[in-house]
Amino acid sequence: xxxxxxxxxxxxTMTKAALFDLDGRELACxxxxxxxxxxxxxHTERDPExxxxxxxxxxxxxxxxxxxxxxxxLGVSCSGYxxxxxxxxxxxxxxxxxxxxxxxxxxxxVAEWEGNGRAGVTAxxxxxxxxxxxxxALMAWFSRHEPETVARxxxxxxxxxxxxxxxxxxxxxxxxxxxIAGAMDVExxxxxxxxxxxxxxxxxxxVMPEIGPSAxxxxxxxxxxxxxxxxKEGTPVIxxxxxxxxxALASGVVNADRLSMIAGTFSINSTLHATPRLSVxxxxxxxxxxxxxxxxxxGAATSASNFEWFCREILDAEAARALSNGASVYxxxxxxxxxxxxxxxxxxxxxxxxxxxxxxxxxxxxLKRSDKLGDVLRGIFExxxxxxxxxxxxxxxxxxxxxxxxxxxxxxxxxxxIWAQIFADVLGLPVEVTDGTELGARGVAIASAVxxxxxxxxxxxxxxxxxxxxxxxxxxxxxxxxxxKYARFLGLTRALAxxxxxxxxx
Numbered sequence: 001x002x003x004x005x006x007x008x009x010x011x012x013t014m015t016k017a018a019l020f021d022l023d024g025r026e027l028a029c030x031x032x033x034x035x036x037x038x039x040x041x042x043h044t045e046r047d048p049e050x051x052x053x054x055x056x057x058x059x060x061x062x063x064x065x066x067x068x069x070x071x072x073x074l075g076v077s078c079s080g081y082x083x084x085x086x087x088x089x090x091x092x093x094x095x096x097x098x099x100x101x102x103x104x105x106x107x108x109x110v111a112e113w114e115g116n117g118r119a120g121v122t123a124x125x126x127x128x129x130x131x132x133x134x135x136x137a138l139m140a141w142f143s144r145h146e147p148e149t150v151a152r153x154x155x156x157x158x159x160x161x162x163x164x165x166x167x168x169x170x171x172x173x174x175x176x177x178x179x180i181a182g183a184m185d186v187e188x189x190x191x192x193x194x195x196x197x198x199x200x201x202x203x204x205x206x207v208m209p210e211i212g213p214s215a216x217x218x219x220x221x222x223x224x225x226x227x228x229x230x231x232k233e234g235t236p237v238i239x240x241x242x243x244x245x246x247x248a249l250a251s252g253v254v255n256a257d258r259l260s261m262i263a264g265t266f267s268i269n270s271t272l273h274a275t276p277r278l279s280v281x282x283x284x285x286x287x288x289x290x291x292x293x294x295x296x297x298x299g300a301a302t303s304a305s306n307f308e309w310f311c312r313e314i315l316d317a318e319a320a321r322a323l324s325n326g327a328s329v330y331x332x333x334x335x336x337x338x339x340x341x342x343x344x345x346x347x348x349x350x351x352x353x354x355x356x357x358x359x360x361x362x363x364x365x366x367l368k369r370s371d372k373l374g375d376v377l378r379g380i381f382e383x384x385x386x387x388x389x390x391x392x393x394x395x396x397x398x399x400x401x402x403x404x405x406x407x408x409x410x411x412x413x414x415x416x417x418i419w420a421q422i423f424a425d426v427l428g429l430p431v432e433v434t435d436g437t438e439l440g441a442r443g444v445a446i447a448s449a450v451x452x453x454x455x456x457x458x459x460x461x462x463x464x465x466x467x468x469x470x471x472x473x474x475x476x477x478x479x480x481x482x483x484x485k486y487a488r489f490l491g492l493t494r495a496l497a498x499x500x501x502x503x504x505x506x
Contacts, residue, residue, distance in 0.1 A: 002072045005448045006062070006231075007441030008055050009243065010034070010080035010159050012100075012265050015051055017058035018441035019066055022074075022454050024465025026436040030061035037097055042104040045097040048086060051159075052166050060230040070232035075452045076167065076221070077238035077444035079246040080159030082180030082284070085138045087153040092165040095152040099138055102301075106137035109144075118198060125195050127186045127276040128179075128285040135181035139201045156207050160240045160444075167229075168219030168237040173209040176242040176295075179286025183208065186276045186285050186294060214241045214289040215450040215458070238444065238451040244268055245288060245295055246443025251408035251434055252466040254290060254459055259395075259404035261388060261423070262439075264411030267303040269391045270295050271402035279398030289447060290458045296402075298395040301354035302387035304412040306362070307333075307380055309353055330415065333377050337418050340374030347375055348489055349383030350496070357390075358497030365492060381419050382482070385426040386489045392427065407431045410439050417470070425478035426486070432471045442466075 004027075005020045013036070018029040032054035037045040055078075063070065084101040088094050099105075110132050113119035119130045130137065135156070142150055157165065158177040165171045178184040178191070185192040189211070196202045212218065217236045226233040241249065248260040248270050255272060262268035276285055277296040284297035311319060311329045319329035352362040364379065396402065407429050413419045414433045424431040436442055446461045455461035 002068070003074055003454075004068055004072045005445040006059060006073055006076040007438070007443070007445040007448070008059070008076065008078040008163060009246070009438060009440030009444070010051055010055070010078065010163060011243070011440065012081065015054035015058060016438060016441060017055065017062045018438040018445070019062050019068060020442065020445040020465075022449060022465075024435075024442065024445070024467070026438060026442065028062050028066045029438050029441070030058040030065065032057045036100075040105075042107070044100040044103040046100055048094045048098045048162055051098070052163060055163050055166075056228040063230045070230060070235070073231060073235055074454070075217070075236045075238055075448035076231065077240040077448045077451075078160040078163045078167070079241055079243050079440040079444045080163065082158065082177055082242035082244055083134050083182070084159060085135045086157040086159065086162045087142070087149060088155045088157055088162070089152065090154040092155065092157070092162065092169075092171055096146075096149050098159070098162070101133040103138070104132045106132040106134075106141040109137045109140045113199070122182075122195050122199065123281045125185060125192050126182050126285075127278060127281065128182065129281050129283055130182060131283070136183055136195065136199060136201065139204045140199055143201060153207055155209065156204065157209060158242070160242065161209060164218070164237060164240060167221055167225045169222060170218040170237065170239070171209055172212050172218060172239060174214040174239050174241060175211055175287035176214060176245040176289070178211050180242050180244065180284050184211075184286075186287060189287055212239055214239055214245075215447040217451050236448075236452055238448045240444050241289055241447055242286070243440045244270060244284060244297055245286060246447075247410055247439040248295060248443070249289065249446050249458065249462065250436070250439040250442035250466065251410050252462050252468070253408060254462055256402040257405050259392070259402070259407045259429070261392070261407050261409050262411040263303045263384065263388065263409065263413035263419075263423070265303065265305045266299050266301050267384075267388050267391050268297060268299040269388060269395055270297040271395055271404060273400065273402060275400070277398070277400050279400050280394060282395065296395065298391040300387070300391060302351045302356070303384055306349075306351035306353050306384060308412070310380060334416050334418050336374035337378045337381060340372065340378045341418070343375060345375055345378055347371065347379030348485070348492060349380045350489070350493060351380075351384050351387050356497065357493060359500065359502055360493045360497040361500050363496070381422050382426065382485070383489065384413070385419075385423050386486050388423070389426055389486060390490075404429065409433050417472070420470070421472045424472040424474040426482045428474050428479045430471055430473050432468045435467045435469045
């Protein structure tokens with residue numbers, strides 16, 4: 001018998017199923033697109049049934065393409081984006097489309113709470129900031145704007161929990177998702193009932209899911225799910241972990257010495273703490289699956305998605321040429337940047353295509369007639385690294401900040417050795433990248449290995465299942481040069497936030 005684990009990751013655009021062995025080797029991954037819905041400005045939704053179908057197809061395909069017998073699968077678990085919301089009936093059938101965490105419809109609720117002081121009170125009680133895509137803000141919005149939906153809602157679920165419910169009929173959640181939702185007092189590990197009452201959403205407590213450990217077998221694959229996925233009926237299903245925490249697990253973050261940094265769609269930067277971080281409320285905070293640890297996270301939409309936009313919209317012809325030569329546009333961009341590293345470069349890229357601090361716009365500044373494409377791309381790589389530094393400096397401020405000695409890098413930028421070196425130089429810390437590409441799936445595979453007893457705890461599982469592939473040391477000289485350029489980056493951001501007209505005026 002070959003011992004295998006399947007991790008499912010419902011990401012921003014794709015739902016994926018990856019196959020691992022008990023040593024953490026990623027053997028294969030299959031993916032299918034999610035159906036995204038945009039019914040109104042600021043509304044970002046997902047068809048839950050299509051997401052489930054994508055999961056079924058991905059699981060069936062990964063079993064088929066690897067020739068894996070369903071008997072060999074020891075456990076299956078799900079990860080998915082945190083917050084957002086899925087509203088269902090008692091059987092777990094959706095009463096409306098799911099809401100993605102990038103949705104901004106509840107900005108009106110957050111603005112009201114900021115105006116009347118409730119946002120600050122809430123942030124102290126849930127030990128993190130309040131934001132529009134958070135589940136508590138969305139509940140308030142639905143109570144005001146869709147009371148008929150609320151009347152039909154019998155369960156509040158989060159992304160991974162909806163999928164797990166379809167697999168085995170369990171509709172609980174874990175502390176990572178409850179924390180990211182803004183629904184939990186992270187310090188006590190229980191729902192923040194005072195917050196629900198103060199925000200006028202107290203009745204929602206009756207439909208909130210039970211909270212249980214991430215690494216726990218909560219059910220078995222049902223006959224219906226077995227027919228749809230190709231899994232064996234009765235295969236253990238593990239509760240699972242939200243994507244931010246799953247990525248940290250998969251990066252080998254087991255103590256405060258390591259900072260988890262995901263440079264992908266979002267800038268996601270996380271550190272571990274023995275107690276919730278209180279001096280500077282983070283963007284996200286949640287109990288970590290490793291007992292006695294709390295994960296604090298800072299992030300924004302200022303990461304590699306900005307580079308991907310540039311490749312898609314500006315370098316489309318270059319991408320076509322690269323594809324015809326058997327390469328990717330990212331390989332070509334790395335070559336351009338490599339050639340530009342020894343040239344002076346004053347280009348600053350502000351990676352705010354999806355929104356900047358204080359309304360600052362995106363931009364490329366400092367261009368000269370002699371600049372080449374490689375110089376521009378280098379400026380983009382550096383600008384995104386500077387945006388991560390902004391988040392990390394906030395994360396590492398305050399009396400209760402962690403003092404990491406190493407960064408574990410993941411996401412699209414981790415596939416570029418040049419970019420990894422730039423991150424090390426900008427941040428002044430060594431950067432390490434681990435094996436594999438599917439961090440969300442690997443994180444829940446680690447949780448599954450613990451839940452089924454293959455390893456006694458997360459620390460042992462991570463030691464066996466996570467391996468560092470490469471490490472980059474910072475250059476003191478380059479770090480000093482980046483300090484000077486970073487100061488200009490901050491100054492330009494502040495100036496543009498102050499003087500640039502808002503979109504509806506200009």
